[in-house]
Amino acid sequence: MTIMQAFQQELENEAVVTRKMLTLVPNDKYQWKPHSKSMTLQQLATHIAELPTWIGMVLYTDELDFSVHPYSPKIIDNTADLIRYFETSLEEGRRDLKNADTESLGKNWTLRNGEQIYTVETKQSFLRSTFSQIIHHRAQLGVYLRLLDIPIPGSYGPSADEHM
Numbered sequence: 486m487t488i489m490q491a492f493q494q495e496l497e498n499e500a501v502v503t504r505k506m507l508t509l510v511p512n513d514k515y516q517w518k519p520h521s522k523s524m525t526l527q528q529l530a531t532h533i534a535e536l537p538t539w540i541g542m543v544l545y546t547d548e549l550d551f552s553v554h555p556y557s558p559k560i561i562d563n564t565a566d567l568i569r570y571f572e573t574s575l576e577e578g579r580r581d582l583k584n585a586d587t588e589s590l591g592k593n594w595t596l597r598n599g600e601q602i603y604t605v606e607t608k609q610s611f612l613r614s615t616f617s618q619i620i621h622h623r624a625q626l627g628v629y630l631r632l633l634d635i636p637i638p639g640s641y642g643p644s645a646d647e648h649m
Contacts, residue, residue: 488590492612493582496537499619500575505638506626507534507571510564519632526629531561533622534571537578539615543594543608544585552599 486494507530515527524532535558542549561567590609597603606614627637627644636646 487587488609489582489585489587492540492616493579495616496540496575496578496582499616499623500537502638502640503533503619503623504568504571506623506630507567508564509630509635509637510567510626511633511635512563514633515562517629517633519629526626527560527562528558529622529626529629530567531558531570533619533626534561534567535559535574536615536619536622537571537574539618540578540612541581543611543615544581544589546594547592548595548597550595550597550599552597 510526510530515530516525518525523529559570561570590607590612592608593605594608594611595602595605596611604611604614623640627640630637637644639647
């Protein structure tokens with residue numbers, strides 16, 4: 486299995502779990518957040534839904550500089566649109582992995598805000614980080630849902646809400 490095939494398989498595996506979690510986002514709680522320093526449920530869910538688009542950004546650019554390209558997430562306020570956005574992002578990520586140039590994976594990729602550099606790592610490493618971000622933020626979503634008393638599905642086995 487090539488590294489791209491491994492990334493493709495991981496994307497498919499994580500998409501199943503991510504889709505299950507995103508479908509549970511309640512339409513009437515999009516502005517809810519568990520703490521004043523937390524993202525709203527809308528911000529968190531939208532970010533999760535968009536993360537597959539980061540695959541192409543990493544593969545086809547050398548950096549993301551927030552001072553040049555300020556982060557401006559899509560505004561989504563209902564779960565049907567959220568799922569459509571996720572599916573569109575997922576298709577984009579699938580396409581980008583399928584068409585990726587494996588030779589470019591060893592090149593450096595930079596995440597910055599002007600002169601402030603957050604990270605410089607290989608494209609392969611940052612692709613791995615992108616998948617980790619999907620998992621990390623999806624786990625946050627699980628906590629949000631738990632705090633809203635919404636039963637959550639298992640990720641890599643059953644959750645406490647599922648019978649074993």
